[in-house]
Amino acid sequence: MPLFLTSEEIAFQNKIREFAKKIVQPRAKKIDQNGEFPYDILEEFKKIDIFKINIPKKYGGLELGFVYLCIIMEEISKFCASSSLILQVQETASQVIKIAGSEEQKERFLPKIGTGDIMLAFALTEPKSGSDAQSIRSSAKKVDGGYILNGTKCFVSNGNVADYFVTFAKIKEEGNEKITCFLVPKKSKGLRMGVIRDKMGLRGSITTEFFMKDVFVDESLRIGKEGMGFLIALSTLDRTRPMIGAQAVGIAGGAFDYALKYSQKRIQFGKPILHHEGVGFMLADMITKIEAARLLVYKAARLIDKETKEGKLRFSKKATMYSAMSKMFASETATEVTSSAVQILGGYGYMRDFILERYMRDAKVTQIYEGTNQIQRYVIMNIMKDLKNHLLEE
Numbered sequence: 001m002p003l004f005l006t007s008e009e010i011a012f013q014n015k016i017r018e019f020a021k022k023i024v025q026p027r028a029k030k031i032d033q034n035g036e037f038p039y040d041i042l043e044e045f046k047k048i049d050i051f052k053i054n055i056p057k058k059y060g061g062l063e064l065g066f067v068y069l070c071i072i073m074e075e076i077s078k079f080c081a082s083s084s085l086i087l088q089v090q091e092t093a094s095q096v097i098k099i100a101g102s103e104e105q106k107e108r109f110l111p112k113i114g115t116g117d118i119m120l121a122f123a124l125t126e127p128k129s130g131s132d133a134q135s136i137r138s139s140a141k142k143v144d145g146g147y148i149l150n151g152t153k154c155f156v157s158n159g160n161v162a163d164y165f166v167t168f169a170k171i172k173e174e175g176n177e178k179i180t181c182f183l184v185p186k187k188s189k190g191l192r193m194g195v196i197r198d199k200m201g202l203r204g205s206i207t208t209e210f211f212m213k214d215v216f217v218d219e220s221l222r223i224g225k226e227g228m229g230f231l232i233a234l235s236t237l238d239r240t241r242p243m244i245g246a247q248a249v250g251i252a253g254g255a256f257d258y259a260l261k262y263s264q265k266r267i268q269f270g271k272p273i274l275h276h277e278g279v280g281f282m283l284a285d286m287i288t289k290i291e292a293a294r295l296l297v298y299k300a301a302r303l304i305d306k307e308t309k310e311g312k313l314r315f316s317k318k319a320t321m322y323s324a325m326s327k328m329f330a331s332e333t334a335t336e337v338t339s340s341a342v343q344i345l346g347g348y349g350y351m352r353d354f355i356l357e358r359y360m361r362d363a364k365v366t367q368i369y370e371g372t373n374q375i376q377r378y379v380i381m382n383i384m385k386d387l388k389n390h391l392l393e394e
């Protein structure tokens with residue numbers, strides 16, 4: 001296993017970096033200021049086949065895996081985390097089809113997901129069920145040819161662009177509650193979008209709620225077997241968490257680059273502020289933590305790629321632990337680094353004409369979504385119960 005990136009991956013990184021600088025950077029400020037979903041960036045993503053990255057070749061994809069996805073997340077997030085979330089959502093939601101869909105569902109959906117002709121959203125969270133995802137209240141009742149779904153989902157990222165929602169509901173039968181995964185067409189009768197939430201950060205990503213009132217879902221749109229939904233959700237999030245880690249590394253990296261340049265030029269007490277230890281040491285801590293976070297993120301992504309090739313639905317404890325550690329550490333790093341970057345700019349850091357306050361606002365959510373960091377600590381704690389020493393086997 002390469003320790004870091006291979007030469008092919010570095011070449012790809014350079015390509016995406018150029019794309020991000022040319023296409024994403026000039027738009028980032030306006031996207032945040034206006035709270036507008038970047039439809040133009042979505043179109044540009046399609047042109048460079050971003051949604052094909054992790055689609056198997058058999059279904060028209062590039063089959064490049066999670067290391068490549070993390071490279072994109074990192075590079076785009078250096079300029080605009082709202083834009084990178086478009087890929088995150090498409091990947092998280094399409095994972096359920098990749099890991100648990102039937103052959104027919106894969107053939108029907110994956111090629112169009114790859115081209116972006118079908119956009120997805122992932123709707124697990126409910127008003128009364130966030131971290132405790134098993135306590136969802138949405139229900140599915142079996143009827144002739146399908147299911148009738150009722151319930152409310154909230155905090156659905158990019159619900160505005162989704163053609164289908166991946167969602168989870170409980171089938172209640174003989175005292176058993178079977179969480180089951182469904183793909184619900186947006187045009188379904190009885191499906192209604194709720195208010196669009198106003199947010200602290202990630203203002204270019206549209207976060208909405210949606211209500212299901214007697215929504216009929218055809219049997220062909222149930223993903224996996226009845227009762228497999230929770231396992232599918234966990235297995236999906238295990239895979240996609242390092243992408244949030246990569247998003248956090250990108251946000252932290254973008255903020256660091258800006259603060260570094262500023263500290264090299266800003267003169268106080270007769271010399272650049274970087275030369276004052278109080279500032280220089282802050283930057284030293286920042287770059288060290290960013291690099292440590294990057295190593296964790298790419299190690300987690302590589303482990304996931306390896307285990308995906310081995311055809312596993314549930315990962316080894318090692319991969320699950322790295323996935324949780326990478327998301328947790330990278331998001332803590334991003335929150336800390338972006339706050340330090342604002343500090344380095346002094347009063348200017350607090351002003352909206354400088355970009356760093358946006359990075360600070362965007363970083364915060366990486367500690368919350370895709371499982372809060374408290375929940376990541378639970379995942380790690382539970383695996384540690386069987387751990388013999390601090391070295392995870394290579």
Ligand SMILES: Cc1cc2nc3c(=O)[nH]c(=O)nc-3n(C[C@H](O)[C@H](O)[C@H](O)COP(=O)(O)OP(=O)(O)OC[C@H]3O[C@@H](n4cnc5c(N)ncnc54)[C@H](O)[C@@H]3O)c2cc1C
Nearest residue numbers: 122123124125129130131155156157368369370371372374
């Ligand atoms: C911008 C944004 C976009 C999102 N996008 C999506 C999306 O696309 N799809 C989706 O399904 N969800 C999405 N979410 C929801 C997100 O995943 C949840 O907010 C998150 O899982 C936490 O759930 P909650 O908000 O209900 O908090 P709660 O679960 O109520 O938690 C509240 C606090 O208590 C802590 N806590 C809870 N249980 C424990 C425990 N056992 N031990 C210690 N601490 C605990 C939590 O860590 C948190 O700090 C999004 C959220 C945001 C903010």
